[in-house]
Amino acid sequence: xxxxxxxxxILIAAVTIxxxxxxxxxxxxERLERKEKAIRRSINFALKETTYPVTTENIPLIFKEKIxxxxxxxxxxxxxxxxxxxxxxxxxRIIQRDxxxxxxxxxxxxxxxxxxxxxxxxxxxxxxxxxxxxxTYITDEKFKNLAILNLPYLENxxxxxxxxxxxxxxxxYAYLAMILAAIVFAYFISxxxxxxxxxxxxxxxxxxxxxxxxxxxxxxxxxxxxTLVNSYNSMIDELEDSAVKLATSEREQAWREMAKQVxxxxxxxxxxxxxxxxxxxxxxxxxxxxxxxxVEEYSNTLxxxxxxxxxxxxxxxxxxxxxxxxxxxxxxxxxVKLALDIFNEHYITFYPDEEEIIAKLDRTQLxxxxxxxxxxxxxxxPEDSENPKIEVRVFxxxxxxxxxxxxxxxxxxxxNKAKVFEPKFTTKTSGMGLGxxxxxxxxxxxxxxxxxxxxxxxxxxxxxxxxxx
Numbered sequence: 001x002x003x004x005x006x007x008x009x010i011l012i013a014a015v016t017i018x019x020x021x022x023x024x025x026x027x028x029x030e031r032l033e034r035k036e037k038a039i040r041r042s043i044n045f046a047l048k049e050t051t052y053p054v055t056t057e058n059i060p061l062i063f064k065e066k067i068x069x070x071x072x073x074x075x076x077x078x079x080x081x082x083x084x085x086x087x088x089x090x091x092x093r094i095i096q097r098d099x100x101x102x103x104x105x106x107x108x109x110x111x112x113x114x115x116x117x118x119x120x121x122x123x124x125x126x127x128x129x130x131x132x133x134x135x136t137y138i139t140d141e142k143f144k145n146l147a148i149l150n151l152p153y154l155e156n157x158x159x160x161x162x163x164x165x166x167x168x169x170x171x172x173y174a175y176l177a178m179i180l181a182a183i184v185f186a187y188f189i190s191x192x193x194x195x196x197x198x199x200x201x202x203x204x205x206x207x208x209x210x211x212x213x214x215x216x217x218x219x220x221x222x223x224x225x226x227t228l229v230n231s232y233n234s235m236i237d238e239l240e241d242s243a244v245k246l247a248t249s250e251r252e253q254a255w256r257e258m259a260k261q262v263x264x265x266x267x268x269x270x271x272x273x274x275x276x277x278x279x280x281x282x283x284x285x286x287x288x289x290x291x292x293x294x295v296e297e298y299s300n301t302l303x304x305x306x307x308x309x310x311x312x313x314x315x316x317x318x319x320x321x322x323x324x325x326x327x328x329x330x331x332x333x334x335x336v337k338l339a340l341d342i343f344n345e346h347y348i349t350f351y352p353d354e355e356e357i358i359a360k361l362d363r364t365q366l367x368x369x370x371x372x373x374x375x376x377x378x379x380x381x382p383e384d385s386e387n388p389k390i391e392v393r394v395f396x397x398x399x400x401x402x403x404x405x406x407x408x409x410x411x412x413x414x415x416n417k418a419k420v421f422e423p424k425f426t427t428k429t430s431g432m433g434l435g436x437x438x439x440x441x442x443x444x445x446x447x448x449x450x451x452x453x454x455x456x457x458x459x460x461x462x463x464x465x466x467x468x469x
Contacts, residue, residue, distance in 0.1 A: 001186045002179060013168060020164045028132065028155045028226045032121070035076055036134055036151055042070045043138055043149065054140045055080050059147050060089045067091050080138070083237035085109050105149065108135055130155040152461065187458040197225070200232060246310075266355035273305045327360040327446075329432060331393050331402050335363055339370035340392060345378060347388040353395035361401075372439050373405040373462050380409030380460060396468070403464045411456040420452065439464075 001065065046066045052058040059080055069090035071078050080089040085104030111120040112135055120135045137145045280298050281326075285434045333352040340350055374390060381388045385408075394406045412420060421440045443450045447467055454460035 001189075002182050005175065005182045009171070009179070011170060014173075014436070016167065016171065017164065020167075024155075028153070031153070032132055032134055032153045035074055036136065036149075039074055039078060039151065040136070040138070040149065041075065042073065046250070047140065047146075050450065052148065052265075053283075054144050059138075063089050070141060071415075076150050079152070081148040083145055083148065092420050103148075104135075111135075112137065118401070169414075181423075199226075200228060204232070270305075273302055276301045276305075314427075326364060327362060330361050330363060330366070331357060332357045332359050332361070332403075333365070335366050336370050336392065336394050336403060339354060339367040340374065342371065344377070345388075347372065348390045348392065351391060351393045353393070357394060357396050357401055359401045359466060361466060362447065365446075369439050369442055369464060370403065370405075370453055372436065373403075373464070375411060376436060377405055377407035380407055380411075382410060385409075399468050401468055403466075403468045404461055406461040408457065408459040411460055412452075412454040413456050417454065421450075 043063075046062060047054050048064045050058075052062050054062070059082070063080060066081070067078055068091055074209045079087065081104055082088050085108070086105075088103040093205070108120055108122070112118055116269065118137050122135070124131045124133065129181055132155060133151075134151045134153070136149050138147045138149050140146055199351060241369065276298055277319045280294075283294070333356060336352070340348060370392070374392065377390045383391075387408070388410045389406075391404075391406045393402075393406075395402055421436050440450055441462055443466070449465045452460055452462045
């Protein structure tokens with residue numbers, strides 16, 4: 001819209017200038033013709049009133065004084081030439097004179113004699129001004145050519161240019177107002193047109209599978225926009241249904257898989273317990289002198305299997321239970337040291353960068369994170385390792401506390417790296433694979449992050465980052 005108004009203003013200005021120039025040309029052409037006719041009438045009248053014989057030779061005598069009177073009346077320079085192009089008489093005006101030649105060139109003479117109207121107009125420019133010079137024959141009563149009349153005419157466009165400038169100025173003001181109005185009008189029109197589309201775009205950008213998405217409500221819109229809105233709202237309904245079904249299915253599948261894993265892990269110690277009880281039933285002899293030793297062995301076996309089942313139940317319970325959002329101001333260095341004190345392995349070393357690093361965390365959850373990572377490192381080191389090593393470091397960087405646990409165990413293979421934090425994933429022959437999943441759960445609850453680097457056969461380094469606040 002703005003471009004159309006701008007182009008229209010430029011086009012109209014160009015047409016206006018062209019029209020004014022054409023009108024100026026026509027005006028000067030017609031004015032010169034009027035002047036020429038009037039001067040010819042005055043010359044013809046002078047020829048009728050003269051007492052001299054009307055011949056070419058007497059032209060200077062006939063118009064000795066008359067030529068100045070005619071010049072004064074019509075305010076135009078007059079030059080009279082004989083038929084050979086020699087100057088006979090001139091009003092000798094200095095201002096607005098385009099020629100002072102005393103002899104006409106052959107081109108003018110030929111043009112006069114060869115044209116049907118016996119009239120020739122020459123246009124010249126001098127000192128930035130445009131002159132027209134008309135040439136025509138003066139005849140006697142018998143239409144015999146006596147002399148050549150030359151009228152130099154100055155094209156004075158000051159008045160027309162003033163009018164043109166005034167018109168263009170008014171036109172500029174009018175179109176400036178129109179452009180400003182078009183800008184305002186186009187702004188509100190575009191806002192009105194794109195309002196519905198922007199609403200739809202914003203809503204589409206807000207679509208998330210894990211949350212409830214709002215439908216679009218537009219009071220008034222075109223049929224096309226209304227169709228688009230209805231399609232979007234229908235898509236939202238389908239998305240909500242699909243999200244609910246997917247969430248339900250994922251939960252059911254997760255618990256189904258977890259139940260299978262728990263059942264499998266519980267069945268493992270039940271089998272040796274059953275065999276131990278059956279063996280005891282068959283071999284039980286109250287009179288056996290070693291009966292007390294056998295009962296003790298049998299009891300220890302059952303207790304060991306019961307402890308295994310208890311640890312399985314505890315691991316499942318800890319994983320299923322979200323960590324409480326309790327925060328207290330702690331010295332992280334001190335808490336990590338307490339967590340490491342429960343381990344008896346001599347190859348565990350602790351390297352804090354500072355004696356005190358203060359952060360707001362949950363003491364119990366922080367201990368669980370450290371113990372699970374260290375325990376995972378212990379289990380990753382082969383039993384026949386000659387130089388086992390686990391190094392725990394604590395340091396701060398900007399507003400973040402970082403804890404690293406590095407071991408020189410067997411490492412993690414490339415195909416298993418993507419599954420490390422998945423629940424129930426484990427590469428060990430025992431355990432449920434919930435330790436690292438629980439650690440990740442705790443860390444993310446406190447807006448932290450956990451990453452690792454590993455080389456198979458060389459070891460693994462886990463890095464946990466917690467914000468201090």
